[in-house]
Amino acid sequence: MDPLFNDGVDLAIVLIVVFKVVLTFAFLMVAVMFMVWFERKLISDMQNRIGPNRAGPWGLLQTLADGIKLFFKEDSKPDQADLTVFKLAPYLSLVPAFLTFAIVPVAGNFMDGGDGTIELFGHTTYAQLADPPIGILLALAMSSVAVYGVMLAGWSSGSKYPLLGSVRASAQMVSYEAALGLSVATIVLLAGSLSTHTIVSEQTNYQWNLWAAGFVPFVLFLIAATAELNRPPFDLVEAEQELVGGFHTEYSSIRFALFFLAEFMNTVTMSAIIVTLFFGGPAGPILVGPEWLWPPIWFFTKLGVFLFVFVWFRATLPRFRYDQLMDLGWKLLIPLALGWLLLIGAFRIARDQDWNLALVLAIAVVVLLVAASLLNGAIAAARRRREETETEAFS
Amino acid sequence: MAGDPFDYVRGFAVTFKKLFEDRLTDQYPKEKAPIALRRHGRHVLNRYEDGMEKCIGCELCAGVCPARCIYVRGADNPPDDPVSPGERWGFVYEINYLRCIHCDLCVEACPTEAITESKLFEFSFTNRQDAIYTRSELLVGDDGKPQKLPWEDWRPGDDDHTSAWMRATAPAGDADYVGRVAWAGELGYGVRPPEEGQLAAQAGIRGDDVEAVEDRDLHAAGVEEGHQ
Numbered sequence: 051m052d053p054l055f056n057d058g059v060d061l062a063i064v065l066i067v068v069f070k071v072v073l074t075f076a077f078l079m080v081a082v083m084f085m086v087w088f089e090r091k092l093i094s095d096m097q098n099r100i101g102p103n104r105a106g107p108w109g110l111l112q113t114l115a116d117g118i119k120l121f122f123k124e125d126s127k128p129d130q131a132d133l134t135v136f137k138l139a140p141y142l143s144l145v146p147a148f149l150t151f152a153i154v155p156v157a158g159n160f161m162d163g164g165d166g167t168i169e170l171f172g173h174t175t176y177a178q179l180a181d182p183p184i185g186i187l188l189a190l191a192m193s194s195v196a197v198y199g200v201m202l203a204g205w206s207s208g209s210k211y212p213l214l215g216s217v218r219a220s221a222q223m224v225s226y227e228a229a230l231g232l233s234v235a236t237i238v239l240l241a242g243s244l245s246t247h248t249i250v251s252e253q254t255n256y257q258w259n260l261w262a263a264g265f266v267p268f269v270l271f272l273i274a275a276t277a278e279l280n281r282p283p284f285d286l287v288e289a290e291q292e293l294v295g296g297f298h299t300e301y302s303s304i305r306f307a308l309f310f311l312a313e314f315m316n317t318v319t320m321s322a323i324i325v326t327l328f329f330g331g332p333a334g335p336i337l338v339g340p341e342w343l344w345p346p347i348w349f350f351t352k353l354g355v356f357l358f359v360f361v362w363f364r365a366t367l368p369r370f371r372y373d374q375l376m377d378l379g380w381k382l383l384i385p386l387a388l389g390w391l392l393l394i395g396a397f398r399i400a401r402d403q404d405w406n407l408a409l410v411l412a413i414a415v416v417v418l419l420v421a422a423s424l425l426n427g428a429i430a431a432a433r434r435r436r437e438e439t440e441t442e443a444f445s
Numbered sequence: 446m447a448g449d450p451f452d453y454v455r456g457f458a459v460t461f462k463k464l465f466e467d468r469l470t471d472q473y474p475k476e477k478a479p480i481a482l483r484r485h486g487r488h489v490l491n492r493y494e495d496g497m498e499k500c501i502g503c504e505l506c507a508g509v510c511p512a513r514c515i516y517v518r519g520a521d522n523p524p525d526d527p528v529s530p531g532e533r534w535g536f537v538y539e540i541n542y543l544r545c546i547h548c549d550l551c552v553e554a555c556p557t558e559a560i561t562e563s564k565l566f567e568f569s570f571t572n573r574q575d576a577i578y579t580r581s582e583l584l585v586g587d588d589g590k591p592q593k594l595p596w597e598d599w600r601p602g603d604d605d606h607t608s609a610w611m612r613a614t615a616p617a618g619d620a621d622y623v624g625r626v627a628w629a630g631e632l633g634y635g636v637r638p639p640e641e642g643q644l645a646a647q648a649g650i651r652g653d654d655v656e657a658v659e660d661r662d663l664h665a666a667g668v669e670e671g672h673q
Contacts, residue, residue: 092464095463095464096460096461096464097463098463098466098468099468099470100468100470100472362457362460362461365460366456366457366459366460367456
């Protein structure tokens with residue numbers, strides 16, 4: 051628990067919490083503004099274009115201009131829409147994006163036994179909005195709630211393409227949440243705690259989960275997170291060529307802006323979660339200058355790297371076909387995540403019980419290989435049977 | 446998942462390399478691409494050195510126009526105050542720039558070099574009426590240069606070589622020059638200098654001008670012929 055609340059709660063502590071809330075909110079809004087600019091600029095750089103350069107220096111204020119434009123547009127509501135749900139949906143995707151960031155530690159010295167606290171107005175506290183006992187589960191829960199935003203938006207529009215988009219969205223997000231959850235479970239197993247603060251402090255001195263968990267959970271998490279964010283190459287939800295705009299086709303004006311905001315905020319938040327889970331959060335060497343200065347710098351540097359990676363994905367990879375998406379999710383990512391979770395679990399037990407590690411590894415590899423070949427056999431058999439029935443149907 | 450697994454990595458390398466490549470984009474309104482020597486732009490109606498209009502209202506331009514954007518009507522010159530040196534003058538001359546494709550056929554059809562094209566292409570309208578340029582807008586001013594109308598964005602060089610790109614067979618209706626290739630003297634631009642490799646005499650520059658032009662050519666050999 052946050053040491054802020056150790057001596058009971060008085061007005062000063064409430065004010066500190068309010069201050070943190072406002073700070074987090076402001077940070078996210080500004081981050082989204084620059085993320086949209088960053089994405090547009092970077093992707094145009096990768097496509098030999100120039101990108102926004104009219105509003106402000108280097109087009110930095112482009113997002114602001116777009117936001118103001120959207121704000122003054124007509125807010126059209128379709129005749130067939132279920133208005134209550136239609137109006138609710140944008141907030142259902144926006145609020146989870148905000149809430150997830152609350153559990154991300156952005157500062158505090160975690161190096162060399164540092165406890166990751168900062169001094170704020172004479173009180174010692176964690177540099178994160180909240181450190182609830184359920185910790186990282188909040189992120190998973192919120193990404194599940196975000197599905198409702200997309201799903202209800204498409205459903206309540208009373209229109210074909212949004213409905214198709216939202217059906218795709220819910221199927222995709224539910225599928226990839228399994229892989230996402232399983233790779234998070236690996237990290238939780240390693241850290242022995244759900245609290246993001248503990249997860250970060252377990253990774254001090256470069257014991258990053260990236261290698262502690264053996265790269266695979268990170269790769270799985272990155273792929274599943276991209277799918278969860280509906281970002282390319284998993285942007286089937288709003289595939290322009292197929293579905294007009296997907297679930298937000300019927301949205302205009304500020305409601306559309308909210309979806310846009312949520313999408314980019316989710317990107318920022320998910321990058322922050324990746325940094326927290328796999329890259330030691332704000333941990334990094336304290337160089338010259340005050341001690342409190344460096345952790346946020348490391349955090350934002352790591353964050354920036356992942357924002358870059360997400361844009362890089364978008365610039366490089368073509369969109370998946372829907373069956374490829376489902377194949378990748380169910381037949382590769384989930385079995386792999388499950389297998390890796392069991393492997394890590396076996397190692398934890400072996401370490402605690404002083405078993406022979408080499409023997410455990412050998413047995414684990416054999417078991418996993420058998421399981422993999424069984425799975426492959428099952429998939430091949432299913433495909434064979436399907437092809438037979440299809441041939442019958444057409445003969 | 447067939448194929449070389451490193452192909453994925455190569456794909457990422459391709460997009461990453463693009464970050465450091467030069468951009469081909471011109472920052473258009475700020476920087477402009479070089480204007481071609483003979484770009485076809487907004488038309489002008491030229492006048493002779495004595496201020497007379499060249500247009501004789503023959504409607505050949507209107508006839509040849511593939512976009513049918515030119516409307517001309519000729520009338521007899523008032524005997525006491527003629528507008529053009531010949532018998533007739535074009536008292537209505539309209540070009541609809543919503544239709545004009547700048548093919549330059551009107552310029553080629555014109556027997557008197559009355560109509561030529563400047564290089565100006567940056568003009569815009571907010572209604573259809575404004576897109577129709579009338580005689581009073583197309584006609585060159587008293588200095589012999591195209592009128593720079595308030596909604597047009599003239600840049601230096603836009604009116605270079607506007608004048609007399611055509612070879613007139615009967616300049617100024619001078620009987621001595623019927624059937625000879627010659628340049629017509631023109632208000633503002635005067636007589637066009639010969640092109641590269643072309644002798645002044647061959648170019649049909651008349652009488653006294655020949656010496657002056659050849660003199661200048663010796664000085665400005667190789668230099669582009671942009672005389673104002």
